[in-house]
Amino acid sequence: MQEPEAQRAQTPILAFPPFLSDKELAGMLVLTTAWVRSHAREIPGFRRLGSYYRFCSQTVEQWLGSLDQLFLSEKVAALMKVPESWVYANANEIPGVLRLGRYVRFRPVAIQQFLAGSEIVL
Numbered sequence: 506m507q508e509p510e511a512q513r514a515q516t517p518i519l520a521f522p523p524f525l526s527d528k529e530l531a532g533m534l535v536l537t538t539a540w541v542r543s544h545a546r547e548i549p550g551f552r553r554l555g556s557y558y559r560f561c562s563q564t565v566e567q568w569l570g571s572l573d574q575l576f577l578s579e580k581v582a583a584l585m586k587v588p589e590s591w592v593y594a595n596a597n598e599i600p601g602v603l604r605l606g607r608y609v610r611f612r613p614v615a616i617q618q619f620l621a622g623s624e625i626v627l
Contacts, residue, residue, distance in 0.1 A: 525565060527558040533574050535610060544606065575603065575610035584620060
């Protein structure tokens with residue numbers, strides 16, 4: 506093997522990409538890319554690479570509890586079998602609530618643990 510090929514053979518392949526794009530993060534947060542860009546400095550793991558907005562996937566995972574898409578209040582209401590208005594009114598009492606400006610989202614892992622009756626919640 507030649508030298509460059511030997512180096513490529515030794516380079517580990519990551520199981521997850523080290524960075525998330527602004528579009529990928531917007532999909533997880535169930536928000537627009539424009540919202541993510543305008544609030545990027547407030548989001549943990551933000552890195553600016555020239556004109557590109559990138560977010561460290563490990564930091565985002567620690568912040569959100571997973572890299573799964575967050576739940577909207579309508580989904581939480583359906584899972585809990587209550588009106589959506591009740592979810593908004595009691596959001597601070599529901600584990601896993603995440604307030605993103607005027608938007609209310611819920612961490613899926615915390616909601617699933619809460620619905621399963623687990624005492625341990627993220």
